[in-house]
Amino acid sequence: MRVWADFTLEQDDAGRTVLALTGPLTVSSIGVVDHALRDHAGEIAQVDISAVPEIDTVGAWTVWRLLREHGAQLTGASDQAERLIAAVSKSSGDGHTAGPRLPPVTRTFQGVGHQVSSWGQGTVHIVSFLGAVLTAWWGILRSPARMRWLAVVRQAELVGISALGIVGLMSFLVGIVIAQQGAVQLEQFGAEMLTVNLTGRIALRELGVLMTAIMVAGRSGSSFAAQVGTMKLTEEIDAMRTIGVSPVEALVIPRILAAVVMMPLLGFYAAMAAIVGGAFISSFTLGIPFMTFILRVQEVVPIHDVWVGLVKAPFFGLIIAMAGCYQGMQVKANAEEVGLRTTMAVVQAIFMVIVLDAFFAVFFTEVGWG
Amino acid sequence: MSDDLEDIREDVADAAHNRMPGPYKGDYPIVVEGVRNAFGDSVIHDNLSLKVRRGEIIGVVGGSGTGKSVLMRSIIGLQVPTAGRIEVLGEDITAARDDADIDIRSRWGVLFQGGALFSTLTVAENVEVPLREFYPEISDELRREIARFKVVLSGLPEDAANKYPAELSGGMKKRAGLARALALDPELLFLDEPTAGLDPIGAAAFDALTRELQDTLGLTVFLITHDLDTLHEICDRVAVIADRQVIAVDTIDNLLKLDHPWIQEYFNGPRGRAAHAAQERIVRPDKKMDNPGKAGD
Numbered sequence: 220m221r222v223w224a225d226f227t228l229e230q231d232d233a234g235r236t237v238l239a240l241t242g243p244l245t246v247s248s249i250g251v252v253d254h255a256l257r258d259h260a261g262e263i264a265q266v267d268i269s270a271v272p273e274i275d276t277v278g279a280w281t282v283w284r285l286l287r288e289h290g291a292q293l294t295g296a297s298d299q300a301e302r303l304i305a306a307v308s309k310s311s312g313d314g315h316t317a318g319p320r321l322p323p324v325t326r327t328f329q330g331v332g333h334q335v336s337s338w339g340q341g342t343v344h345i346v347s348f349l350g351a352v353l354t355a356w357w358g359i360l361r362s363p364a365r366m367r368w369l370a371v372v373r374q375a376e377l378v379g380i381s382a383l384g385i386v387g388l389m390s391f392l393v394g395i396v397i398a399q400q401g402a403v404q405l406e407q408f409g410a411e412m413l414t415v416n417l418t419g420r421i422a423l424r425e426l427g428v429l430m431t432a433i434m435v436a437g438r439s440g441s442s443f444a445a446q447v448g449t450m451k452l453t454e455e456i457d458a459m460r461t462i463g464v465s466p467v468e469a470l471v472i473p474r475i476l477a478a479v480v481m482m483p484l485l486g487f488y489a490a491m492a493a494i495v496g497g498a499f500i501s502s503f504t505l506g507i508p509f510m511t512f513i514l515r516v517q518e519v520v521p522i523h524d525v526w527v528g529l530v531k532a533p534f535f536g537l538i539i540a541m542a543g544c545y546q547g548m549q550v551k552a553n554a555e556e557v558g559l560r561t562t563m564a565v566v567q568a569i570f571m572v573i574v575l576d577a578f579f580a581v582f583f584t585e586v587g588w589g
Numbered sequence: 590m591s592d593d594l595e596d597i598r599e600d601v602a603d604a605a606h607n608r609m610p611g612p613y614k615g616d617y618p619i620v621v622e623g624v625r626n627a628f629g630d631s632v633i634h635d636n637l638s639l640k641v642r643r644g645e646i647i648g649v650v651g652g653s654g655t656g657k658s659v660l661m662r663s664i665i666g667l668q669v670p671t672a673g674r675i676e677v678l679g680e681d682i683t684a685a686r687d688d689a690d691i692d693i694r695s696r697w698g699v700l701f702q703g704g705a706l707f708s709t710l711t712v713a714e715n716v717e718v719p720l721r722e723f724y725p726e727i728s729d730e731l732r733r734e735i736a737r738f739k740v741v742l743s744g745l746p747e748d749a750a751n752k753y754p755a756e757l758s759g760g761m762k763k764r765a766g767l768a769r770a771l772a773l774d775p776e777l778l779f780l781d782e783p784t785a786g787l788d789p790i791g792a793a794a795f796d797a798l799t800r801e802l803q804d805t806l807g808l809t810v811f812l813i814t815h816d817l818d819t820l821h822e823i824c825d826r827v828a829v830i831a832d833r834q835v836i837a838v839d840t841i842d843n844l845l846k847l848d849h850p851w852i853q854e855y856f857n858g859p860r861g862r863a864a865h866a867a868q869e870r871i872v873r874p875d876k877k878m879d880n881p882g883k884a885g886d
Binding site for chain 1: 695713726741
């Protein structure tokens with residue numbers, strides 16, 4: 220059982236109050252008596268710790284605070300107690316332990332100000348990042364030997380090959396959902412054969428690439444941000460600079476290239492998986508044989524739908540890789556920032572991909588690829 | 590005493606850590622017996638034994654990769670050895686499991702090599718973490734006061750308490766780490782290369798601080814270091830790790846008499862001699878320096 224510290228109040232011969240502490244005065248025993256001592260309002264002329272068998276710095280601090288607050292005298296202190304009290308008395312011990320915080324009103328204005336100026340700075344940073352990427356590209360174009368093909372292949376493997384399983388499964392399931400739900404609606408018009416058009420066109424034009432982009436942003440965009448961000452924290456990026464390796468050339472370009480190359484491939488693969496999914500479910504619910512569905516897709520889907528999907532994909536890959544690497548490069552200070560920047564990389568990438576996709580949709584319809 | 594205080598007492602008595610044994614009275618707060626640590630095929634320690642006396646500062650030295658940090662991690666329970674027994678403050682660490690050893694964890698403090706401060710908390714909040722964890726009955730006020738005086742006790746200026754680790758220099762981070770290690774007034778203090786990366790003045794100040802804390806608080810200090818000045822200055826005994834074992838534990842003067850090639854090279858190399866000479870000058874200013882020719886043997 221824990222032994223708690225306690226205190227008693229006595230009067231000495233002169234009628235002054237003597238506070239006698241008993242029991243061990245250590246961090247594990249002082250919690251309760253400290254509440255009582257803080258509540259004690261009366262005068263204390265003397266603090267007696269002769270009945271204290273054990274004292275540590277927390278006990279010493281409590282005693283010293285009593286002495287200071289009440290202007291009391293100390294009696295019965297052992298050598299060790301006096302040494303400890305001398306050691307802790309170097310601190311005033313007042314004040315807060317939290318980081319600097321402004322009053323709410325000021326903080327609100329400061330927050331708004333920070334936000335506005337960070338938009339401005341963010342724009343500058345993005346432009347300078349774009350500039351750095353373009354310069355690095357230019358450098359590589361002039362001396363192609365500087366391209367790090369090994370890194371590109373490695374990143375392509377991470378972005379593309381290892382995503383095949385999850386992207387394929389996801390698209391297959393999405394294909395099932397579109398075909399099945401579409402059939403339910405189209406049946407009302409007796410037009411269930413149009414399920415093939417619906418599935419084939421939407422998969423190749425929109426969903427294949429868009430779903431892939433979201434998956435790649437979640438898988439690879441986040442890992443770019445976290446990886447580059449951690450390297451920034453551990454000064455690896457600074458180390459690269461000092462030995463004359465451009466971090467943009469070594470880290471950013473391979474990732475961008477890998478994402479730009481892999482996105483169309485993954486997008487096309489995803490569209491195929493979605494069509495297979497649609498064909499699969501149709502053979503059960505609509506009675507359209509699997510092969511008939513596939514052949515019908517070839518007839519009803521214009522070839523420009525494939526181009527629409529494939530043209531968009533590299534841009535999506537570029538956005539995802541740029542957002543990931545840019546946010547990673549912006550990391551400073553602490554581990555929390557890596558998390559925040561990773562989140563921002565994914566959110567920005569997905570948002571920009573969808574905005575761009577909307578532009579593309581309007582654009583391609585206008586140019587007659589509707 | 591008023592009723593609500595009784596309530597607090599009862600609450601706390603219910604807490605998992607209400608068996609709080611007094612300070613350790615035995616002779617050897619750390620006992621390592623026949624420990625074997627291996628990562629895959631590479632054996633780090635084999636049949637390693639070490640006893641640390643109560644109230645001493647023991648320095649642990651050894652070449653890079655001899656497993657000094659691994660030994661420390663084994664003692665504090667972060668690394669479970671494949672064989673052997675480790676007793677800390679009379680409790681078997683190798684047998685202890687999460688909840689059972691909670692009261693030991695409140696009785697040691699650890700300073701990791703890089704400080705290992707929580708980067709999203711200020712220095713003082715870092716010190717508050719173990720206090721909050723182990724002694725929830727301590728009032729916010731007292732906890733804040735404790736955090737602040739520990740910061741000063743560790744040799745940091747008072748205004749460093751509100752700073753975040755990213756705003757501190759390397760040396761200040763070490764001191765902040767020390768403040769957190771001292772948060773619970775531990776009986777045992779583990780320091781992993783506390784003076785590495787500090788300037789000589791800062792390192793000397795850290796040594797003095799360690800010695801002073803050890804004197805005032807009666808700590809047992811387990812100190813891993815490469816710093817020969819630290820070894821000469823503050824260590825009561827030095828344990829040498831080589832050939833996967835602790836080959837010797839003794840004062841430096843006695844170690845120098847041993848005929849082990851690594852020990853001779855370590856303490857009698859140019860740096861070792863310089864540190865030794867500096868110590869001689871301080872301790873016995875009248876005595877002549879060692880004959881330098883002798884050391885080259």
